Amino acid sequence: MTVALRVLLVEDYEDDALLILRALRRAGLDVASLRVQDAAGLTAALSHTWDVVISDFSLPGFSGMDALTLCRASDGQVPFILLSGTVGEETAVAAMKAGANDYVMKDNMARLAPTLLRALQEAATRAELRRTELKLIESERRFHAFMDASPIIASIRDGNGHTVYGNRGWNDTVGHAADIPVARTTSDQVVLATGMAAESIEEINRPGAAPTYWKNIRFPFVGAAGQRLIGEFSTDITTLKQSEETIRKLAYLDVLTGLPNRRLMIDRLTHAMASCVRRGIYGALMLINLDNFKVLNEVHGHAAGDIVVQQSGRRISECVREQDTVARIGGDEFVVILEGLGKLAVDVAIDVDAIGRGILQAIAEPYLLDVTSHKLTASIGIAFFHDQQHSPEELIKRADLALGNVKTAGRNNQLFFDPAMQARVTLRNTLEADLREGLAQNWFALHYQPQVDSEGRLTGVEALMRLAHPVKGLMMPNSFITLAEETGLIVDLGYWALDTACRQLQDWAQNSATAQLTLSVNLSARQLGDDDFVPRVLALVAATGIDPSRLLLELTESLLLDEIELTIDKMTILCEAGLRFSLDDFGTGYSSLSYLKRLPLHEVKIDRSFVRDLLGHVNDAVIVRAILAMGQSFGLSVIAEGVETIAQRDFLIENGCRRFQGYLFGRPVPVEMLELGNTVAA
The missing domain is CATH 3.30.450.20 (PAS domain)
Structure with a gap:
């Protein structure tokens, strides 16, 4: 609710008077004012009733102390506040002893409204006590x-x-x-x-x-x-x-945005840093500047600038978690305190980078002004805190240095103060950009690794993804699959691989020598979880006209941990359409037997870790024999992967294995280098 006040200003400069009134009105006060410049004007004005007198300390031929004397002689109770740009502490104390309620420095006008309200409340309290005292001594x-x-x-x-x-x-x-x-x-x-x-x-x-x-x-x-x-x-x-609450907000909250101000931000940052040190986890401080904000004010006016600042505060707040702090500490300067991020530096850097990019994207959206819209960008400097004993001020300096580097480099970006963290995030972002461009520019390719029977005859292949970067060369899946999963790009990559594999099967079907080959394609958890997975796979099979029994979709045990019932439903539908499923890395998880019983599988693959050491470790040999026996009991085809020596192959044959994959029979190669003859290895 707006507070209406009658204010008597004793001020010889009109510009300073306007600044005083603006500070009061921005604080939500409805001010009616009169300005006087000398003793005569003040004496005449004091014949009327005022809620408060605000006086400059230095006036031509007339001082603030003189104004105080006149005011107290006329009305001993009206609140009196001194303003000065130069008054020292001793003079201010003397003014308070002489009857002034308070004083405010002109370079800190934000204090004026809280000081005024406090003086009014004290005056009201004194008046109430005086009335009570008078009434208590009335006659019986x-x-x-x-x-x-x-x-x-x-x-x-x-x-x-x-x-x-x-x-x-x-x-x-x-x-x-x-x-x-x-x-x-x-x-x-x-x-x-x-x-x-x-x-x-x-x-x-x-x-x-x-x-x-x-x-x-x-x-x-x-x-x-x-x-x-x-x-x-x-x-x-x-x-x-209610007035006390207003004062509290003025002390700790930014008037324009309602966000914490610098004072409250420092307090929360101090607590956040202490908490992170105590728990051994990371936190981060983000210093955010709106780019070219001065130009916005010059072109559209300060009212438009206020609108943009308010909307920016809301946008930034929507990009962070509920426990995080967003503060405004300057005209176009915001701070974000991210607390409790985690213990691993690389994961923390990735998370903070994602939050920062979200903020940059939110700020870049158009701002709706009165009759038009405006677009601008932001720059972000980031400093981390963990187990260091830095002060909040030192941390802010670090973030400010990083922010300065962003501005020097052209703005509209973010940088970490920590070079090592910045390097990791930059590398990750570069790889993500490579993946996106690779999809757009068709840099990806499938290489095929032979799968053979006990006679060395080629029975099928496994399709393995490669990124053929024009500058960095051939990149293996272990260098980009994890990032593709995290960013969701794995879904598009997976459908590309399925499409390419189906077209390859279609091509092989035209030749009697290759028409019976099977082709295995790995599925990702995100791809299998896609709502459109089943219809898209069925559409690919129909469009290419392949024999669906020649396409094997490979799952891993870790992929099956979530939403197992939904996964089984999808597998069942595809199996009814003729497709087949292979369970990769069998034996490495905890639910292998359960999966064999419940899933509509055609094939299991003995993990390479067991094959590698089966001749030197009794336990691995026992596990391999058990997998072969279980596969036979369940009527499943069993293929051993990672076979690299003849001794490994012979052991597997002796124990009932009839299908193999590994370097002994061939490495993954482009389709044109694949040997499609009858025998791959003796």
Whole structure:
């Protein structure tokens, strides 16, 4: 609610007077003012009633102390606030002793509104106390009439806690005055008990939607007959509490955006840093500047600039978590405190980078002004805190240095103060850009690794993805698959691989020598979880006209951990359409037997880790024999991968394995280098 004030300004410079009024109005005060410049003008103005007098300290031929003397001579109670750009502490103290309520430096106008409100509240409190004091010393004849007319709720209780007196305000509030025997206690009959101090208690009532605050003053005394009594005065201080809340907000919150200001930000940053040190986890400080904000103000005006600042604060807040802090510490400068990010530096850097990119993207959206829209960008400097004992100020300096580097490099970006973290994130972002461009420019290719029977005859191949970068050369899947999974690009890559594989099967179907080959394609968890997975696979099979039984879709046990029932449903539909599934890395998980029982599988693959050491480790040999026996019991085809020596192959054959894959029979190669003859290895 807007507070209306009558303000008398003693100020010789009109520009300074305008700055004072602007500071008050920005704080939500409805100000009616009169400006005077000398003693004569002040004397004339003091014939009227004012809520507050604000005076410059230095006036031509007339000082703020002179103004204070005139003011106190005219009205000893009106709040008086001094303003100065040069006054020292000793002079300010002297002014306060002479009767000034407070003083404010001109270079810190943000203090003016809170100082003014505090002075008004103190004046109101003093006035209320004066009125109470005057009424308490009124004559006995007017005692009860006064108490009934008073806005204060008053009552007296005896030693047993029974109310023996309540004035009209108490009766109206409590509502059962008829039950109270009113004691006609007169003022000369009341004697305060020695050593019984009064107590002041604040209470809150919520009889309706809005809270009501009460100030209760209780004091013991002894009546004329020697009885011990307790008096209580209660005052509705809801308005005062609301004013205190306004002052609190002015002290800790930015007026324009409602976000924490610099003071509150420093407090929260201090706590966040201490918490992260105690828990051994990372936090981050982001310093955000709006690019070319000065130009926006010059072209569209400061009102438009205020709109952009408000919208920017909301956009930034929407990009972070609820426990994070977003603060405004300057005209176009924001701070984000990210707390409790994790223990691994590389993961933290990736997470913070993603948050920063989200903020940059949000700021880049058009801002709707009165009659037009405006676009701008932002720059972000980031500093991390972990187990270091830096001060908040030092951390802010680090983020500011990183921010300066962003601006030097052209703005609209973000940088870490930590070079090592920046290097990791830059490498990750570069790889992500390579993946996206690779999809767009068709840099990806499938290489095929032979799968053979016990006679060395080629029975099928596994398709393995490669990124043929024009500058960096051939990149293996282990260098980009994890990132593709994290960014969601794996879904598009997976469908590209399926499409390429189906077209290759279609091509082989035209030749009797290759028509019976199978082709295995790896599936990702994200791809299998795609709602369109089943219809897209069926559409590919139909479009290429392949024999679906020649296409094997490879799953890993880790892929099956989530939403197993939904996965089984999808597999069942595709199996009914003729496709087949292979379970890769079999034996490395904890649910292998369960999967064999529940999943519609055609094939299991013995993981290469068991094949590699089966001749040197008894346990691995036992596991391989068990997998072969289980596969036979369940009627599944079993293929051993990672076979690199003849001794490994012979052991596997002796124990019933009939299909193999590994370097002994061939490495993954482009399709044109694949040997499609009858025998791959002897």
